[in-house]
Amino acid sequence: MKRVLGIIGSPRKMGNCELTVKEIAARLPEPAELSMVRLVEKDIRPCKACYRCLMGDCPIQDDFGMVLDAIASADGVIVAAPVYLLGAHSSLQRFLDRGLQFWKRLDDLTGKPAVGVALAGVMDGEGASLLGVENFLRAMGMAVKGRAVIHAALPGEALLSEEGRAAAARLANALFSQESPPAESPSCTECGGTYFEFRGGGRVFCLLCGSGGTVSSDGEGIRLSTKPPAHSWRGPAARKAHGEWLIGMKEKYLRERERLKEVARGYAGGNFI
Numbered sequence: 305m306k307r308v309l310g311i312i313g314s315p316r317k318m319g320n321c322e323l324t325v326k327e328i329a330a331r332l333p334e335p336a337e338l339s340m341v342r343l344v345e346k347d348i349r350p351c352k353a354c355y356r357c358l359m360g361d362c363p364i365q366d367d368f369g370m371v372l373d374a375i376a377s378a379d380g381v382i383v384a385a386p387v388y389l390l391g392a393h394s395s396l397q398r399f400l401d402r403g404l405q406f407w408k409r410l411d412d413l414t415g416k417p418a419v420g421v422a423l424a425g426v427m428d429g430e431g432a433s434l435l436g437v438e439n440f441l442r443a444m445g446m447a448v449k450g451r452a453v454i455h456a457a458l459p460g461e462a463l464l465s466e467e468g469r470a471a472a473a474r475l476a477n478a479l480f481s482q483e484s485p486p487a488e489s490p491s492c493t494e495c496g497g498t499y500f501e502f503r504g505g506g507r508v509f510c511l512l513c514g515s516g517g518t519v520s521s522d523g524e525g526i527r528l529s530t531k532p533p534a535h536s537w538r539g540p541a542a543r544k545a546h547g548e549w550l551i552g553m554k555e556k557y558l559r560e561r562e563r564l565k566e567v568a569r570g571y572a573g574g575n576f577i
């Protein structure tokens with residue numbers, strides 16, 4: 305039996321995120337063993353930017369490691385986060401902020417099937433939340449098999465709406481499907497993402513992978529053409545190379561520390577509240 309980890313990014317017990325995770329799990333074509341984690345209940349402290357995890361162990365003793373172990377040992381992942389002020393709940397980013405440690409777990413994480421949901425209480429209120437949810441999964445190298453925004457405000461509304469039930473059914477079918485998710489159009493030709501910043505003159509920038517390119521219209525619809533970013537950490541080979549680059553940056557810092565401190569010296573002090 306497949307083991308599925310549901311990651312809940314909401315503080316609300318039995319809220320729309322929890323119910324959606326359970327509904328997706330219940331609709332999986334084959335029965336699965338579901339375990340869940342409520343990220344906000346875990347002691348996950350901010351990254352201290354010491355970079356020690358690149359060479360050894362993270363000095364912070366908290367729940368990050370056990371949550372990462374649970375993700376690594378699951379066969380598939382469902383993540384659901386509420387939209388707060390147009391973004392995905394900060395518990396997702398708080399976990400991601402410790403993600404320099406992902407590079408030591410590439411074999412356990414890369415390609416793991418996952419689906420993501422953002423729960424928005426207001427019509428058109430989702431803002432950048434789905435980008436946050438998808439980035440959460442992709443930052444760990446998971447294979448995003450499906451994603452959805454469900455509009456639901458009061459706890460339980462996600463299961464009352466046709467939109468919520470249909471999304472749960474679609475994501476349940478997609479999670480362990482051997483087929484690739486259908487390409488959305490227009491989408492980033494590098495990562496398949498659909499989140500862009502328009503930079504004038506027809507230029508676009510993919511917010512999910514950093515690819516840049518152009519958008520044009522050929523009469524039949526919009527065409528998007530993107531080139532890989534200057535420095536990528538998407539895709540298995542690029543992720544491994546990025547881990548090595550980070551270690552190189554740590555070594556560079558140790559070599560250049562005195563020169564860098566000299567630059568900073570004139571800016572020491574200041575009033576902090």
Ligand SMILES: Cc1cc2nc3c(=O)[nH]c(=O)nc-3n(C[C@H](O)[C@H](O)[C@H](O)COP(=O)(O)O)c2cc1C
Pocket residue numbers: 314315316318319320321322385386387388389390391423424425426427428429430431456457458459
């Ligand atoms: C602090 C706060 C901020 C919110 N901001 C938004 C928002 O920007 N857009 C939106 O559509 N819904 C917003 N909501 C509504 C929730 O996203 C919505 O009720 C969701 O279903 C909650 O999921 P849950 O029941 O799993 O907690 C907000 C809720 C809270 C508590």
